[in-house]
Amino acid sequence: MxxxxxxxxxxxxxxxxxxxxxxxxxxxxxxxxxxxxxxxxxxxxxxxxxxxxxxxxxxxxxxxxxxxVRLPDHEPATGFDVSAFELTEARFLFESEAAALAAAQITDEEIAEIEALVAEIARENQDPGGTDKADHAFHLAIGRATRNQAVYETIERLWYLRHNSPEAALLHEKARTANVKPVVDEHTAVLEALRQRDPAAARAAMRNHLSAVLESLLFATEERALKAARAEVQAKRSRYMRATG
Amino acid sequence: MxxxxxxxxxxxxxxxxxxxxxxxxxxxxxxxxxxxxxxxxxxxxxxxxxxxxxxxxxxxxxxxxxxxVRLPDHEPATGFDVSAFELTEARFLFESEAAALAAAQITDEEIAEIEALVAEIARENQDPGGTDKADHAFHLAIGRATRNQAVYETIERLWYLRHNSPEAALLHEKARTANVKPVVDEHTAVLEALRQRDPAAARAAMRNHLSAVLESLLFATEERALKAARAEVQAKRSRYMRATG
DNA sequence: TGCCTTTAACTGGCCTGACCAATAAGCTGA
DNA sequence: TCAGCTTATTGGTCAGGCCAGTTAAAGGCA
Structure with missing residues (x-):
């Protein structure tokens, strides 16, 4: 009203x-x-x-x-309250298959583009305050190589949701800085599989990459919970100290 | 301007x-x-x-x-111009994995729900002018069983896009009426795999189902193209007849 | 001096009434 | 019967105004 x-x-x-x-x-x-x-x-x-x-x-x-033009039925949810874990799990399921599809028909130009992006990702990881633009571009490039607009948009959407969840972005940042080296290797493995035009290998490499992201995310979650618990203990302790002075 | x-x-x-x-x-x-x-x-x-x-x-x-509130960057595309083939291909990739994930943790209640939906799908297919609401509910129920909001919303979104593409809906309708019997069997196979809590079987069954949809869709596309070509030939022929008449 | 209340200058929310331009239906004449 | 014109209808936009909520500066009180 x-x-x-x-x-x-x-x-x-x-x-x-x-x-x-x-x-x-x-x-x-x-x-x-x-x-x-x-x-x-x-x-x-x-x-x-x-x-x-x-x-x-x-x-x-x-x-x-x-x-x-259309009825408001089935209007998809805005999806702004999805947890980081769920998002990454969804990407794990989806982008692995997308990588396999891409491997089956990727062009030399696209491989070259992705190669450049992997190099850029390595550079990003060197920089402590760096962004993850190249990482984003990497996954989108693979989506584009599927020649499937629906696949591309879904990958884009999942990434977009991640960026609109403050919690998700924070956890990702935390998780990303924790393991710099492996991330580059994982991307390189995906690139290599695409270069070989090997769908199964591409699927495996992408699954490996995103499951690693998932793992480090879980690690960050644990760490955060531990930190929160410690802070709580500390607060209670100091209150107790003051009370019993 | x-x-x-x-x-x-x-x-x-x-x-x-x-x-x-x-x-x-x-x-x-x-x-x-x-x-x-x-x-x-x-x-x-x-x-x-x-x-x-x-x-x-x-x-x-x-x-x-x-x-x-937020910047227009990364704004996901509205996605209203995706072809039926691409949509179904994306579902093929995604929902198979979703079914596998669902099989790992589905509850008895959800299995019972899906069982009822399969029966409803059979009834829908009997009715020539029937809808595909049960089919929709079937796929959403599996999405819900993944316990992953992102997965659920993605499945919902892909279905939603299908319903908003006039071409897609038409082709689907055409493809659906062509093969009534197999569709029920395919859904039953998915249900059985879920009941066994067998992720690999669930993935395979869903892949089989959606690849069948994909096939019948290609068939419908061919048929439509043939019909259009025939109509064009007919038009040219009658014009020729009138001209030379 | 410093805090609190009051007030006045914003800001968006909404309305009336009007004119223009594009559309589409009806009319008219051939 | 049909092409062309006329006209009523519809959205597009404007001007100017009043109201209500917000905010911060001005003023009063301690």
Whole structure:
């Protein structure tokens, strides 16, 4: 109730779409009609329809009307509350297969690109305050080599979710700095398998890499829990000391 | 250029966010200032900011201002133009592994649920005009059994994309009606592997199922191309007849 | 002097009413 | 019957205004 009017109206419209009142392809009432029906002004109606348009639910055609593009059913969750472990596990499952698919049809140019990225990853790891852009590019390049847009976007999405989970990013950073050397070797192994055009080897190398990431992530989680427990013990101890002074 | 003004403005604002001009947490200029700066009216500015808000880029706080929530980098593609083949291939890669993971930890309750869904799928296939809701529920139930939110959401997302590609849905429908019987057997095989808690068998059964879907999809594609070619020949022939008639 | 309250200058939320441009349906005339 | 014109309808945008929530500066009190 305390929502802004246009949000309230947008929600109502989504509900009506979901109820099947307006099938795909049908036209919504004119803005002036909606304004009258819901007791709001036309600018408010426009704001609500724009919200629906951005979500890809409707299409607004000048001089014609606003039409239903798709129903809000099955709308995928935003997925901002996935744990780092789950994300990496999903990548472990998915990117291994993607690597195998990529190995079957990768071009020389793509291999050269990935080779350069592995070198860049080595450089990144040297730098203590370095980013993981090359690492990102590495995994995306493999996704691109699958020649499958759905695979590519899924890899991209999983990485994206990781970057939008503060906890995940923190743990990853922690885990990454812990073992610099192996990470490069793991990437090199993937590259070598791709160069051999060996799907099974590529799958194995990627599984090995991501299971290592998973392991170091679990290690970081443990370490963090231990640190938190120690801090708690310390706090209790000092409180006890003060009390018993 | 031919974009609507608010879309144009929204794009410009996104560009400025991407350029780092406004870091996360900072405040954008007031609506009245933006209107003046870009030579548009305030309602237009409001429409643009609402578009950004729906995309999760900014947060609008009444009486305070609009603040940057996240940068538009790494924004995942909307993915509305993925072909049916690519989607199914991605599912083939991903859901097989998900089934293996699920087999390792599925509960008796979940097995019973999936069992009921397989029966429901059989019923759906009897009905010529039936939906594929049970099929959908089947795959989601396996995703849930992985105890991994990221895996679940990815499966959900791939299915969702399928339903939003008109071409994909059509081909699927075509492919589905072509081979009713095998589909039930394939689902039953997956169920049996899950019941045995056998990851390798579950992976194999799911791979078998989705590769069958992939095959029938290719068949439908061929058939459609043939039909289109025939229609084209027919059209040319009749035109020739009229011309020479 | 320093803290707290008050107040006034913002900011977004929403409205009225209007004009323009693109569309599409209806009309008209051939 | 159909092409071309007319006109009602629809979204696109603007101007200007009032209200309500927020914030920080100004002022009062201790």
């Amino acid at each position: 305390s929502e802004r009017l246009y949000q309230d109206l947008a929600r109502k419209l989504v509900d009506e779409l979901a109820s099947g009142q307006y099938p795909v392809g049908s036209r919504l009432p004119a803005e002036r009609e909606l304004a009258l029906a819901y007791g709001v002004s036309r600018p408010t109606v426009r704001e609500a329809t724009i919200a629906l348009e951005v979500r890809g639910l409707v299409e607004v055609r000048l001089g014609s009307g606003t039409y239903v | 031919s974009e609507r003004l608010y879309q144009d403005l929204a794009r410009k604002l996104v560009d400025e966010l991407a350029s780092g001009q406004y870091p996360v947490g900072s405040r954008l200029p007031a609506e009245r200032e933006l209107a003046l700066a870009y030579g548009v009216s305030r309602p237009t500015v409001r429409e643009a900011t609402i578009a950004l808000e729906v995309r999760g880029l900014v947060e609008v706080r009444l009486g305070s201002g609009t603040y940057v």
